[in-house]
Amino acid sequence: MSARILDGKAVAAKVRAEVARETQRFVEQRGRPPGLAVVRVGNDPASQIYVRGKIKACQEVGFHSEEHHLPEDAVTAEVVAVVRRLNEDPEIDGILVQLPLPRQVDEQAVLDAIAPEKDVDGFHLVNAGKLLTGRRGGIRACTPLGIMRLLEEGGCDPRGKKAVVIGRSNIVGKPLALLLLEADATVTICHSKTPDLAAEVRQADIVVAAVGRPKLVQGDWIKEGAFVVDVGINRLPDGKLVGDVDFEAAKERAGAITPVPGGVGPMTIAMLLANTLQAASAR
Numbered sequence: 001m002s003a004r005i006l007d008g009k010a011v012a013a014k015v016r017a018e019v020a021r022e023t024q025r026f027v028e029q030r031g032r033p034p035g036l037a038v039v040r041v042g043n044d045p046a047s048q049i050y051v052r053g054k055i056k057a058c059q060e061v062g063f064h065s066e067e068h069h070l071p072e073d074a075v076t077a078e079v080v081a082v083v084r085r086l087n088e089d090p091e092i093d094g095i096l097v098q099l100p101l102p103r104q105v106d107e108q109a110v111l112d113a114i115a116p117e118k119d120v121d122g123f124h125l126v127n128a129g130k131l132l133t134g135r136r137g138g139i140r141a142c143t144p145l146g147i148m149r150l151l152e153e154g155g156c157d158p159r160g161k162k163a164v165v166i167g168r169s170n171i172v173g174k175p176l177a178l179l180l181l182e183a184d185a186t187v188t189i190c191h192s193k194t195p196d197l198a199a200e201v202r203q204a205d206i207v208v209a210a211v212g213r214p215k216l217v218q219g220d221w222i223k224e225g226a227f228v229v230d231v232g233i234n235r236l237p238d239g240k241l242v243g244d245v246d247f248e249a250a251k252e253r254a255g256a257i258t259p260v261p262g263g264v265g266p267m268t269i270a271m272l273l274a275n276t277l278q279a280a281s282a283r
């Protein structure tokens with residue numbers, strides 16, 4: 001039987017509509033819109049496209065948004081100075097530093113400089129620590145948060161399920177594993193040193209692949225009826241965009257599966273908007 005497709009575009013549109021409605025209320029109450037500042041350093045073409053997409057998404061829900069662009073040869077102190085200025089700016093509720101930064105810039109120092117209450121990417125140590133310790137009020141990383149919402153909308157309650165997360169990065173794998181744990185799943189985190197990835201995946205009711213390798217997860221590894229979330233974004237030599245899961249084979253066994261593109265990707269920007277509104281409301 002062919003799996004249900006978890007349509008990230010549709011769920012993201014729903015989240016954006018919710019944010020747009022809440023934004024109207026926010027403006028009525030506070031007399032100003034929520035504000036997001038995006039800091040971009042250098043001339044990376046992909047970053048330019050991503051930032052444009054984020055600014056456009058802000059405009060569509062009624063946010064104030066601004067881009068701060070620094071030259072390719074900017075040094076850490078200059079980027080940190082921009083972040084500090086935005087920390088003090090009363091019109092700005094969320095600050096996002098577009099990664100990657102040029103090599104000479106100390107990425108950690110820049111991320112650490114963001115005021116935790118304006119850290120809408122959820123990468124600051126304070127927000128990561130709040131997630132780890134289960135404290136309320138922290139800002140959660142956008143991609144993991146978007147995945148949790150996709151599961152919820154797809155009718156998957158993680159409680160009591162066995163979840164396998166492939167990838168242990170600080171922006172996807174680790175925070176997602178913590179969110180699944182918080183939702184009462186039994187979580188296994190796999191990585192490049194996991195000896196038998198297939199055996200781990202075969203037991204999983206929920207599989208999340210966040211690696212960056214086309215067809216790493218093969219169709220016959222998928223347990224019948226499992227929820228499969230593909231975070232990977234890989235461009236093949238022919239220009240086609242694919243995830244980490246062999247989609248065509250996996251969808252014959254999975255109960256539900258996210259496509260690439262159109263699965264997790266659209267959720268990330270939608271949750272950035274939700275996080276910015278949350279940050280604005282909390283201030």
Ligand code: NDP
Nearest residue numbers: 143167168169172191192210211212231232233264265268
């Ligand atoms: P990283 O490169 O930071 O992490 C990749 C992880 O995959 C590492 O933990 C690595 O293990 C693990 N890994 C590598 N090879 C294997 C293997 N053969 N078997 C098992 N695990 C392996 O990537 P990110 O977390 O930043 O991103 C992952 C993917 O998700 C990328 O394709 C990225 O483009 C995409 N992405 C998509 C987003 C979206 O909005 N859709 C948002 C963010 C990322 P180890 O730690 O041992 O090296």
